[in-house]
Amino acid sequence: MNYNLPDNISNILESNNRETNENLSDLIRQGGYVPPNMDLLIDAISALSMGKNILLKGPTGSGKTKFAETLSNLFNQPMYSVNCSVDLDAESLLGFKTIGYENEKQVIEFIPGPVTNAMKNGTFLYIDEVNMAKPETLPLINGVLDYRRTVTNPFTNEIITAKDDFNVIAAINEGYIGTVPLNEALKNRFIVIDVPYIEGDLLKDLIQTNTNLTDEKTIDLFVKLSSDLISAVYQGKLSEDAASIRALLDACDLSTLIPPERAVLRSIVDKLDEEREKEFVKNLANTLF
Numbered sequence: 001m002n003y004n005l006p007d008n009i010s011n012i013l014e015s016n017n018r019e020t021n022e023n024l025s026d027l028i029r030q031g032g033y034v035p036p037n038m039d040l041l042i043d044a045i046s047a048l049s050m051g052k053n054i055l056l057k058g059p060t061g062s063g064k065t066k067f068a069e070t071l072s073n074l075f076n077q078p079m080y081s082v083n084c085s086v087d088l089d090a091e092s093l094l095g096f097k098t099i100g101y102e103n104e105k106q107v108i109e110f111i112p113g114p115v116t117n118a119m120k121n122g123t124f125l126y127i128d129e130v131n132m133a134k135p136e137t138l139p140l141i142n143g144v145l146d147y148r149r150t151v152t153n154p155f156t157n158e159i160i161t162a163k164d165d166f167n168v169i170a171a172i173n174e175g176y177i178g179t180v181p182l183n184e185a186l187k188n189r190f191i192v193i194d195v196p197y198i199e200g201d202l203l204k205d206l207i208q209t210n211t212n213l214t215d216e217k218t219i220d221l222f223v224k225l226s227s228d229l230i231s232a233v234y235q236g237k238l239s240e241d242a243a244s245i246r247a248l249l250d251a252c253d254l255s256t257l258i259p260p261e262r263a264v265l266r267s268i269v270d271k272l273d274e275e276r277e278k279e280f281v282k283n284l285a286n287t288l289f
């Protein structure tokens, strides 16, 4: 099946040697995502090129959305998005009926939702925070996510079959407050790709290209802070949000105008709930900066 994978990417995947891997990594970086390793990249692209759904699993601010956007660019596919919440329902997935006007006459028209749009146009569908939805909502699209690639629109009774280039990327942030464990039947329909935080030189690169911070010494200190925060999260000393790269990039930006300790306070410390965690991060920042 042709999933619109550009020739240069197909060639890279087929030859799979060091030089072509570097080319692929460069292409992805141009799209904005800095991959933590090559396996993650090759596995995600391979699965999508075969029309398989992928589930990006990783902590908050680890670049899942950026990765999905970069993949959709790589495949030259626009991307429709669904943001899951407890309020997500059939209408927000599939669309809804409304009253419109045709030749000055009232008519009932159907406004398609992101799932129907992506299926009919054969594009990418991004389902973010997939474990925030109520357990009974997403099974509505189980048929879309398996070999059937089909859904019966309950509002119009139309049977919709996805075009060949239709691809699904979902993202999950396990353990986040408000999330529910992902329904097994749903999880079963995805290839799981772990998306960890980037560290070391990769993170240095990202700070250099994505923030206003240019002072190399300060950048190195932020890279060290990030690695300490990630270790503390792994050891259970801090909640996951503390190590978010999104927050770190904010701190880097702010530190060009205000002292780095205060930038860390505003961007990272003050978002934490527990006093003990706040003190821990403040101490880390004070010893570094």
Ligand SMILES: Nc1ncnc2c1ncn2[C@@H]1O[C@H](COP(=O)(O)OP(=O)(O)OP(=O)(O)O)[C@@H](O)[C@H]1O
Pocket: 032, 033, 034, 035, 036, 058, 059, 060, 061, 062, 063, 064, 065, 066, 067, 171, 173, 198, 206, 245, 246, 249
């Ligand atoms: N590996 C990475 N490559 C490029 N950008 C990254 C990377 N990791 C984090 N970022 C940056 O961090 C910020 C947050 O990324 P993004 O929104 O993609 O994270 P996320 O994992 O989807 O977060 P959440 O789970 O909170 O929705 C963005 O500015 C993004 O560019």
